[in-house]
Amino acid sequence: MTELSGKVQTVLGPLDPDLLGRTMTHEHLTMTFDCCYRPPPTPGGDLDPEDSVVLDQADPFEMKHMFWLQQNPYGHRANLDLGREGDAVREELLAYRRAGGGAVVENTTTGIDRDLEALRRLSRDTGVHVVGGAGFYVDCTHTEATRGMTVEQLTDVIVGEVLHGADGTDIRCGVIGEIGTSWPITDSEKKVLRATARAQAQLGCPVIIHPGRDSAAPAEVVRILQEAGGDIGKTVMSHLDRTIFDHGELLEFAKQGCYLEYDLFGTEMLNYPFNLAVDMPSDSQRVQTLAFLVKEGYEDRILVAQDIHTKHRLTKYGGHGYSHILKNIVPKMLTRGFSQSQVDKVLIENPKRWLTFK
Numbered sequence: 001m002t003e004l005s006g007k008v009q010t011v012l013g014p015l016d017p018d019l020l021g022r023t024m025t026h027e028h029l030t031m032t033f034d035c036c037y038r039p040p041p042t043p044g045g046d047l048d049p050e051d052s053v054v055l056d057q058a059d060p061f062e063m064k065h066m067f068w069l070q071q072n073p074y075g076h077r078a079n080l081d082l083g084r085e086g087d088a089v090r091e092e093l094l095a096y097r098r099a100g101g102g103a104v105v106e107n108t109t110t111g112i113d114r115d116l117e118a119l120r121r122l123s124r125d126t127g128v129h130v131v132g133g134a135g136f137y138v139d140c141t142h143t144e145a146t147r148g149m150t151v152e153q154l155t156d157v158i159v160g161e162v163l164h165g166a167d168g169t170d171i172r173c174g175v176i177g178e179i180g181t182s183w184p185i186t187d188s189e190k191k192v193l194r195a196t197a198r199a200q201a202q203l204g205c206p207v208i209i210h211p212g213r214d215s216a217a218p219a220e221v222v223r224i225l226q227e228a229g230g231d232i233g234k235t236v237m238s239h240l241d242r243t244i245f246d247h248g249e250l251l252e253f254a255k256q257g258c259y260l261e262y263d264l265f266g267t268e269m270l271n272y273p274f275n276l277a278v279d280m281p282s283d284s285q286r287v288q289t290l291a292f293l294v295k296e297g298y299e300d301r302i303l304v305a306q307d308i309h310t311k312h313r314l315t316k317y318g319g320h321g322y323s324h325i326l327k328n329i330v331p332k333m334l335t336r337g338f339s340q341s342q343v344d345k346v347l348i349e350n351p352k353r354w355l356t357f358k
C-alpha cells in the first residue's frame with residue numbers, strides 16, 4: 001500500500017514490528033486535559049467544612065491529598081496538566097523498560113496539546129519505542145477551523161500527519177487516534193470519523209477510537225467508520241472498561257471484529273464525574289472481564305493500557321505509573337488462569353499485529 005507496509009511507524013522512524021516488545025497501546029506522556037475539568041462535588045452529610053478535604057485549586061499536591069485526587073482527578077486543574085512533567089515521565093519510562101516494557105502508543109491528538117518533539121526526546125533518552133497519534137480529540141476541543149473543514153480536507157490533514165509529519169515537525173504519526181467522540185456523536189466528530197476511515201483506507205494504518213460514555217457509542221462509531229470504508233479489523237475501541245458492562249452487549253459488540261481495549265487499569269473511583277450512572281470497575285473486575293473475553297474466544301483481540309492522562313497517576317506523585325500492568329496486573333492475570341502465552345498475546349502479539357501497516 002505504502003512504503004510503510006509491513007512496518008510500525010514510531011516517532012524515530014519505521015521499525016521492524018518484532019522489535020516492539022511489550023506494548024501499552026493507550027498512554028499519554030505529555031498532554032493537557034483542561035477541556036475536561038469538572039468542579040468537585042460539594043461534601044455531603046454532616047461534615048464540618050473544616051473537616052472535609054476539598055482540594056483548593058491553589059493547593060499543592062501533597063500525600064494527604066492523594067485519596068481525594070484519586071476520587072476527583074478532574075476536579076483540580078493542576079492535575080490536568082501533564083505537559084510539564086518531562087523529567088518524571090523520562091524516569092517512569094526508564095522504569096517501564098526495566099520492568100520489561102518495550103513500547104507505548106501515545107494517543108495525544110490535536111486538541112489536547114500533542115507535543116511530538118517531546119515524544120521524540122523521551123524515546124531517544126529512554127530507548128522506549130513511542131508511536132504518535134494523528135487526528136483530532138473530542139468536539140469540545142475542535143477549533144472553528146477544524147469544524148469548517150470538509151471530510152476531504154480533514155482526510156488530507158490526517159494523511160499528511162502520517163506520511164509527512166504533524167504540527168510543523170517532520171515527526172510522523174504511526175496511528176490515527178485517539179479519535180475523540182462524544183455521546184451523542186456530534187456533526188464535527190462524524191466528519192472526523194469519516195476522514196479517519198478514508199485515511200485508513202489509503203494508508204492501511206492502525207486506528208484507535210475514544211468512544212462516548214454510553215454503551216451504544218462503540219457500535220455507532222463502528223457503523224460510521226465501516227460506511228466510510230474503514231478497516232474495523234485494524235481499529236481499536238478504547239475505554240471499554242467504562243463503556244460496556246453487560247456481558248451480552250459486550251459479546252454482541254465484539255462480533256464487529258475490532259480490538260477490545262481495557263485501558264483504564266489503575267483507575268478506581270466511586271463517582272465517575274463524566275457519567276454518574278457508571279460504576280468504574282476495579283482492576284480485579286477488569287481482569288475478570290478479560291478472562292471472560294478469553295473464554296469466549298477473543299484472546300487475539302484484547303489490548304490493555306493505563307491511559308495515564310493526569311499527574312496524580314505518576315509515581316512521582318504517589319501514583320501507579322506506566323509499569324502498573326507489567327508489575328501488578330500480569331501477576332494477577334497469571335493467578336486467574338491466563339497462560340503465559342495468552343498474556344504475551346495481549347501485551348506483544350496483538351499490539352504488534354494492530355500497529356503493523358498493511
Ligand SMILES: CCC(=O)NCCS(=O)(=O)O
Pocket residue numbers: 033112210239242264274307309
Ligand atoms: C485524553 C485522555 C482520555 O480521553 N481518557 C479517557 C478518560 S475517560 O473518558 O475514560 O474517563
